[in-house]
Amino acid sequence: MALIQLIYLSSLSDMKLESEIGKILESSVYHNKESGITGMLLYSNGNFLQVLEGETAAVEETFERICLDDRHCDIVDLIREPIEERQFSQWSMGYQHLSENYIRSFPKYAPFFKFRANDEAIRAEPGLALELLKQFSVDNR
Numbered sequence: 001m002a003l004i005q006l007i008y009l010s011s012l013s014d015m016k017l018e019s020e021i022g023k024i025l026e027s028s029v030y031h032n033k034e035s036g037i038t039g040m041l042l043y044s045n046g047n048f049l050q051v052l053e054g055e056t057a058a059v060e061e062t063f064e065r066i067c068l069d070d071r072h073c074d075i076v077d078l079i080r081e082p083i084e085e086r087q088f089s090q091w092s093m094g095y096q097h098l099s100e101n102y103i104r105s106f107p108k109y110a111p112f113f114k115f116r117a118n119d120e121a122i123r124a125e126p127g128l129a130l131e132l133l134k135q136f137s138v139d140n141r
């Protein structure tokens with residue numbers, strides 16, 4: 001069966017919805033286990049960066065559902081490509097909440113967390129998104 005990896009950025013529709021993140025994660029873990037999806041969700045100051053990996057149909061179906069969720073907006077699809085093997089196989093959906101201070105200490109990645117202003121820069125180097133997700137997936141902040 002063909003595996004794909006999909007990486008996107010989005011923003012909370014309203015900062016008041018930050019309190020929803022726990023529910024989003026609980027629901028993600030439940031559904032992703034059912035669908036054989038693995039991945040990682042990073043959040044900082046109103047912005048999300050997520051990787052989903054799994055069988056093509058399962059990832060596409062999950063991403064369609066995620067796109068319909070009005071708790072976030074400005075969804076920017078960065079990478080959608082076939083993979084030989086999973087890179088986040090240990091998580092149905094790993095999660096890290098990164099503080100603004102912490103992000104500031106990694107200026108290379110800062111554009112991902114204020115991406116509306118940096119959309120073109122991010123699109124020019126989509127490979128950095130995967131690097132960022134991998135970096136924070138092992139660094140327990």
Ligand code: FAD
Nearest residue numbers: 024026027028030031032048050062065066069071072093
């Ligand atoms: P739900 O109400 O969640 O599920 C429908 C039914 O599933 C429930 O009625 C219940 O029978 C069962 N169910 C759900 N959760 C549980 C549980 N914890 N225990 C037992 N039964 C349960 N969704 C994903 O699936 N994967 C993701 O990776 C993902 N990432 C997201 C990232 C972001 C930034 C955002 C904003 C949302 C994300 N979501 C993700 C959530 C997604 O947008 C949908 O809200 C979610 O998939 C729920 O869809 P649903 O309509 O099936 O509703």
